[in-house]
Structure formats: structure tokens, C-alpha cells
Amino acid sequence: MTVCAFAHIQVKMGKANEVIEAIKAVNGVKEAHIVTGEFDIIAKIEADDLKSLGDKVLKNIHTIKGVYRTVTSMIVT
Template sequence: MKAFIEIYVAAGSLDMVLEAVKRVEGVKEAYPVTGHCDIIAVVEVPDLKALANLVTKCIHTIKGVESTETLICVE
């Protein structure tokens, strides 16, 4: 399954968080963006449980990550 994760980061930590996100297994692409979030990550995982683990155990544990919003592709 494919999903997009909007990542909100603490001031001054964008570069550090971006590099850490890119190293997470399952993250295919990650970009700094303008708008309401700071980083968009494109992820591909086998199922919803793997997605939940990626977000809660990998992304949320990166220093500087304040919050996330996950958008699951329906196609």
C-alpha cells in the first residue's frame, strides 16, 4: 500500500529530520515543502499494520518531529 505522510518539524530541525526520514525503511521519497507541513514522505508498505509501525515507531521517534498526518492512497 502507498501513503503520503505530512511531517511537521520543530524550528531549525528541517534538514536533520529530512535526512533521518529518508533513511527509514519503507520511505521511497521525502521532500521539504511549503504550506501547512514541512516534509512530505512517500511510503510503500505491505499493509496497514506496517504503516502504523512505520509512523509510530520510526517517524514519530525522530528528534525534531512534532506531529504527522497520514494520507492513504485509495487506488
């Protein structure tokens, strides 16, 4: 059973357009949007299990230059 999450992402000022392209290129990212409000980008991510979703966020999203903070919400149903 795959797991899915919404990652809420804050980016360094002036970097939103660059960062969203890099996020869309991450394997498992289903969609990503620039949004108004507390966070700059909301992305929907899919992975095989909780462990590999955690890895994807820590290794593939957190390491994108310009990503400043992420808050991840697991989809339960």
C-alpha cells in the same frame, strides 16, 4: 498487496534539514521533500499492509528527534 501513504510532517523549528535525512533513511520511505505550506516535509511511504504502515509511522517516523506532528493520507488508488 503493498499499501502506500503520504506522510505530512511538521518539524520543530530549525530541524527540517536534519529530520529529512533521518526520514529518508527509514525503510519503506520512497521519497521525501521539504515543502512550503502547512507542513514542512511530505514523504511517500510503502509497507506490506495497513498495520505495518501504521507501525512504521508510529515507531520509525514519530520517534525521529525533531518530528513534531504527522498527518498520514493512505493512497486508495
